[in-house]
Amino acid sequence: MPERLNPDVGVRDGGSAADAPRLRGRREWGRAGVQALLVVVVFALAGLGAAWLWHLVWEPSRGLAFQGRFVVVDRDGFYDLPQLRGLFSATGLLAVVAFPTAVAVGLLTALLLDRHELVTLAAVVVGAVVAAALMAWLGQQLGPPDPDVLARSADDGTTLLSALEAPRPVPYLVWTTGALVGLLVAFVGVAKRGARRAPADPRA
DSSP states (O other): OOSOSSOOHHHHTTOOTTHHHHHHHHHHHHHHHHHHHHHHHHHHHHHHHHHHHHHHHOOOOEEEEETTEEEOBOTTSOBOHHHHHHTTHHHHHHHHHHHHHHHHHHHHHHHHSOSOHHHHHHHHHHHHHHHHHHHHHHHHHHSOOOHHHHHTTSOTTOEEEOOSOOOTHHHHHHHHHHHHHHHHHHHHHHHHHHHHHSOOOTTO
């Protein structure tokens, strides 16, 4: 007759009762690692999709090669103001595309993968950085080549197109800020739902 009528999992697996919490802790950390990896992958895919959309809605500015430099002037040598303004459109459109995407992805990942809040927070920040890097890289690949590089070997007067790029900090700031906003909305919503579901204190 067995000494224990209800042996726990650790005993059945050849361990002891003291091993059960340790095994559960390992399983939890394993799930947390999978969750973090999934969050980063989702952000990476979102960054690639945002880059494609950024490329679709953007229109390059036209300029000319002049003495090895790319300048936004017309054929008469005057600065082309509409084209000059267009140079900054890539940065503005990146923010327009990336920010709501980051908010949505941060919100959804926090709502669907809410077992480990701190792990989710870290994964969202890492995922936002990865998404920003991929968006900036793929957007530049989809757009025209860097006109400053082409102008060095082009004849004066050669028409060149501006590159699809934004100042380096911008993609990271936009993605990280948007993702944290989505995360905050999700965490506040979860906390409010938990407060509503909490049983009332009978002593009140």
